[in-house]
Amino acid sequence: QSRRSGYFECANGGTLFLDEIGELPLTAQVQLLRVLDRKIIQRVGDPRAIPVDVRVVAATNRDLEEMVEKGTFRRDLYYRLSTLPIVIPPLSERGDDLFLILEQFQKELGGSFRLTPQVRGFLKSYSWPGNIRELENVLENAVALSESELIYAEHIHLEGTAPAPLTLKERLKREERQILRQTLAQCGGSRVKAMELLGLSKTVFYGKLKEYQLD
Numbered sequence: 219q220s221r222r223s224g225y226f227e228c229a230n231g232g233t234l235f236l237d238e239i240g241e242l243p244l245t246a247q248v249q250l251l252r253v254l255d256r257k258i259i260q261r262v263g264d265p266r267a268i269p270v271d272v273r274v275v276a277a278t279n280r281d282l283e284e285m286v287e288k289g290t291f292r293r294d295l296y297y298r299l300s301t302l303p304i305v306i307p308p309l310s311e312r313g314d315d316l317f318l319i320l321e322q323f324q325k326e327l328g329g330s331f332r333l334t335p336q337v338r339g340f341l342k343s344y345s346w347p348g349n350i351r352e353l354e355n356v357l358e359n360a361v362a363l364s365e366s367e368l369i370y371a372e373h374i375h376l377e378g379t380a381p382a383p384l385t386l387k388e389r390l391k392r393e394e395r396q397i398l399r400q401t402l403a404q405c406g407g408s409r410v411k412a413m414e415l416l417g418l419s420k421t422v423f424y425g426k427l428k429e430y431q432l433d
Contacts, residue, residue, distance in 0.1 A: 226259050226270045233273040239299065240280035240291065251295045274299070279349065309346040309353060316342060319350065323357050331360075331367045334388055337374055344376050352377070366395065367431045395430040402432065 225234055236242075242250065253259055254274065258267040276299050285291035309316060317338070324331060333341070346352055360373040370388055398412075405411035413423040426432075 224259065224261070226253060226272055227268065229272045230270045231272075233275060236274060236276040238278055239276040240278035240282055240285060242291075244290070244292065247292045247295050251292065251298060254295075254298050309349050310344075313342070316353070319353065320357060323354055327358070327361060331364070331369050333369050334371070336371050336388065337369055340371060340374060340376075347377065391430075394426070395432070398426055398430060398432055 236250075253270070257271065258269050260267055282291050282296050282300075286293045286296050309319075312319075317333075320333075341353075341356075348355070356374060356376060359375060360369045363373045364370070368391075370392070397416075401412045401416055402409070405415060409423070409427070413420065416423065418426070
């Protein structure tokens with residue numbers, strides 16, 4: 219019968235990241251504290267103690283001090299874990315960092331997108347109660363709803379808010395892009411015919427194709 223190693227055994231000599239530590243039940247907190255204090259583990263059904271040397275990094279979005287006072291998080295475990303606390307401000311307090319995070323999400327999605335100025339302002343002023351996970355979900359939905367690389371306000375759906383109306387400039391740009399697409403389709407994809415039909419110069423026509431990612 220094959221034996222599976224636990225997380226601490228696998229991380230022996232390295233680092234173990236424990237996410238959402240504030241959700242850990244009290245019974246599991248006792249077990250974790252025992253491992254951190256004694257630096258040994260025991261496999262289920264095996265009386266032998268196995269020494270482990272693991273650096274533990276824990277994260278939570280909950281107030282552990284408040285949980286300690288309420289008795290839902292062990293005080294001794296709290297002090298054992300808070301040797302070197304690092305406080306990361308919530309997304310609503312990060313300012314323009316939000317757009318750096320969006321750039322990282324863009325790389326992970328393997329595509330590209332551009333936010334209109336209205337959308338940038340809308341995202342920056344939002345309170346983000348769901349923090350990073352909410353931002354990621356909002357972005358994925360917006361990319362799925364958009365027919366191009368441009369993300370408009372109507373593609374952004376935030377909890378408790380109605381989508382912001384399009385500005386006149388954004389409306390005109392959407393109409394212009396749609397006309398270009400329809401004309402290209404009407405001309406069977408011939409750019410020369412579409413350019414002549416629209417009465418645009420070569421510079422303007424190809425500039426529009428590039429602007430709207432139709433090239």
